[in-house]
Amino acid sequence: MRLLLTGAGGLVGRHVAARAAAEPGIDLVAAGRSHPTDLPKSAVFHEADLSDAATASALIADVRPSHIIHAAWETAHPTFWHDMANLDWVIATAAMAKSFAEAGGTRFVQVGSCAQYDWSDGRCVEGVTPDRPATRYGRAKLAAFRAVEAAATDRFEAAEARLFHLYGPGENPARFVPTICRSHLRGAVPRLGSGRHRRDLLHADDVARALLALAKADGIVGSVNVAGGEEVVLRDVAEELAEIAGAAETGLGGREDGPDDPERLVGAPSTRLAAIGWRPAIALPDGLRATFEWWRLQPELVR
Amino acid sequence: MRLLLTGAGGLVGRHVAARAAAEPGIDLVAAGRSHPTDLPKSAVFHEADLSDAATASALIADVRPSHIIHAAWETAHPTFWHDMANLDWVIATAAMAKSFAEAGGTRFVQVGSCAQYDWSDGRCVEGVTPDRPATRYGRAKLAAFRAVEAAATDRFEAAEARLFHLYGPGENPARFVPTICRSHLRGAVPRLGSGRHRRDLLHADDVARALLALAKADGIVGSVNVAGGEEVVLRDVAEELAEIAGAAETGLGGREDGPDDPERLVGAPSTRLAAIGWRPAIALPDGLRATFEWWRLQPELVR
Numbered sequence: 001m002r003l004l005l006t007g008a009g010g011l012v013g014r015h016v017a018a019r020a021a022a023e024p025g026i027d028l029v030a031a032g033r034s035h036p037t038d039l040p041k042s043a044v045f046h047e048a049d050l051s052d053a054a055t056a057s058a059l060i061a062d063v064r065p066s067h068i069i070h071a072a073w074e075t076a077h078p079t080f081w082h083d084m085a086n087l088d089w090v091i092a093t094a095a096m097a098k099s100f101a102e103a104g105g106t107r108f109v110q111v112g113s114c115a116q117y118d119w120s121d122g123r124c125v126e127g128v129t130p131d132r133p134a135t136r137y138g139r140a141k142l143a144a145f146r147a148v149e150a151a152a153t154d155r156f157e158a159a160e161a162r163l164f165h166l167y168g169p170g171e172n173p174a175r176f177v178p179t180i181c182r183s184h185l186r187g188a189v190p191r192l193g194s195g196r197h198r199r200d201l202l203h204a205d206d207v208a209r210a211l212l213a214l215a216k217a218d219g220i221v222g223s224v225n226v227a228g229g230e231e232v233v234l235r236d237v238a239e240e241l242a243e244i245a246g247a248a249e250t251g252l253g254g255r256e257d258g259p260d261d262p263e264r265l266v267g268a269p270s271t272r273l274a275a276i277g278w279r280p281a282i283a284l285p286d287g288l289r290a291t292f293e294w295w296r297l298q299p300e301l302v303r
Numbered sequence: 304m305r306l307l308l309t310g311a312g313g314l315v316g317r318h319v320a321a322r323a324a325a326e327p328g329i330d331l332v333a334a335g336r337s338h339p340t341d342l343p344k345s346a347v348f349h350e351a352d353l354s355d356a357a358t359a360s361a362l363i364a365d366v367r368p369s370h371i372i373h374a375a376w377e378t379a380h381p382t383f384w385h386d387m388a389n390l391d392w393v394i395a396t397a398a399m400a401k402s403f404a405e406a407g408g409t410r411f412v413q414v415g416s417c418a419q420y421d422w423s424d425g426r427c428v429e430g431v432t433p434d435r436p437a438t439r440y441g442r443a444k445l446a447a448f449r450a451v452e453a454a455a456t457d458r459f460e461a462a463e464a465r466l467f468h469l470y471g472p473g474e475n476p477a478r479f480v481p482t483i484c485r486s487h488l489r490g491a492v493p494r495l496g497s498g499r500h501r502r503d504l505l506h507a508d509d510v511a512r513a514l515l516a517l518a519k520a521d522g523i524v525g526s527v528n529v530a531g532g533e534e535v536v537l538r539d540v541a542e543e544l545a546e547i548a549g550a551a552e553t554g555l556g557g558r559e560d561g562p563d564d565p566e567r568l569v570g571a572p573s574t575r576l577a578a579i580g581w582r583p584a585i586a587l588p589d590g591l592r593a594t595f596e597w598w599r600l601q602p603e604l605v606r
Contacts, residue, residue: 053356053394087401090450091356091394098390136453143449147393150442 007072086140168204190251195235227267310375318511389443471507487548498538530570
């Protein structure tokens with residue numbers, strides 16, 4: 001398998017890169033805006049702004065991958081929800097998919113999101129819950145995968161991994177788990193909401209294994225939930241991290257909850273992923289502990 | 304209203320152009336690969352290959368339309384069903400939508416297709432029948448409108464007109480009604496299938512009125528069926544045309560039916576279109592007669 005991984009420096013990408021590089025039979029080509037410092041040495045790296053359609057398309061024609069895991073996307077937090085740059089990624093993804101078809105590629109795994117679903121039910125079931133994205137990000141992810149499906153041929157299969165909430169080393173410092181870790185490491189009290197919301201939380205390494213499993217899973221097409229199925233109350237995460245940090249205060253109740261945060265947003269685990277043997281391997285307390293330790297080693301990101 | 308009409312030389316586009324040019328308050332800018340000979344003189348024309356994203360985007364930035372009716376698409380019959388050029392139109396449409404948002408546009412009416420629906424039920428109901436396109440064309444139309452929706456803002460509304468079967472002056476000579484008209488006009492017997500299939504057939508001028516009504520209908524967003532709701536048996540069309548032509552033979556049963564032709568493919572008329580006063584005005588026999596007369600005046604296309 002000649003695997004092109006985009007967004008290799010992101011939370012998902014760096015974990016996919018680590019897994020893919022360690023696996024025999026995978027010839028890994030990674031691409032992104034800048035060379036990730038922790039990219040495995042066996043990977044070939046292309047520095048490229050893939051949000052530019054011509055660049056993205058030329059990269060595929062050059063690399064001629066048999067497989068793609070397309071994790072690159074606009075991720076500046078929290079502006080990515082409504083940024084018009086999401087359209088650039090729709091355009092670039094469509095261009096990549098067309099080039100991939102022309103280059104004889106076989107499986108395109110698009111990294112999608114629970115934000116593509118209708119959230120009103122709180123639990124998103126693959127193939128059942130309707131698509132009804134409430135944000136430009138969700139709508140753009142939906143458009144992008146529809147474009148990949150439109151490029152698919154008899155030999156090129158299109159699969160979409162719909163990710164729910166994830167955490168782990170390398171996450172955007174502005175997000176929930178990093179905010180808590182960084183505050184505790186500075187000796188400050190994080191400013192958190194009530195923590196009453198329920199989420200489906202996976203460690204990025206578990207997500208990476210799911211993406212690689214999907215890349216290899218000939219015949220699995222369409223949208224696939226990458227979800228653990230366990231409902232985690234965010235309060236428990238905050239309490240766990242305070243305990244790990246040895247902090248006296250969790251920071252819960254330090255600010256109002258956001259008006260748009262759904263009470264419950266979890267995924268029904270994909271039976272198709274279960275059938276190919278994937279299930280999460282990292283228990284939440286272990287994952288949180290390892291993530292906290294990772295942040296401890298990044299003093300320049302903690303400030 | 305400053306209306307940009309793309310695909311102005313196509314079956315839909317030429318009828319929209321005729322209607323729009325005759326309507327006070329519409330400043331019509333038409334675009335297409337070549338200047339349509341019958342484009343109303345009051346329209347400004349831009350010769351442009353809009354399947355090129357940069358060209359399409361630059362046109363919007365230049366014209367700064369308040370409204371768009373985007374009728375341009377790959378239409379070479381019958382290769383358009385699976386042509387990879389459909390991807391170029393996805394990319395170009397996404398680029399147009401982004402430019403339209405940036406230029407302060409207000410309503411983008413995308414010309415969609417019944418080919419985006421799941422056809423297994425035979426009758427497609429707006430908002431009820433799932434999207435499940437069986438062709439690259441249908442998948443690409445779906446991706447393109449999802450991209451337009453992703454570009455929509457508080458002031459830019461995205462609507463999609465899902466067209467069913469249409470006919471009228473200017474149709475692609477290789478399609479059903481033109482094939483019959485041209486054969487009779489040459490004194491030949493058309494080679495038709497059984498004619499047992501049922502379709503929703505609208506005159507292109509009725510479709511043009513629907514598109515203009517949608518362009519003006521602030522607040523109507525998402526996918527809208529442009530369908531008459533009357534099930535027409537194609538055999539009746541062939542018999543009507545033979546009678547109009549004074550031909551002894553209809554040509555029905557002259558060849559096998561195509562294996563992929565659904566028995567029944569009709570649309571439930573949109574209640575939202577009915578609410579703004581649109582309904583078809585051209586009865587089928589009248590429309591067929593006028594269309595036959597139009598073909599009689601195009602001897603170079605009859606051969």
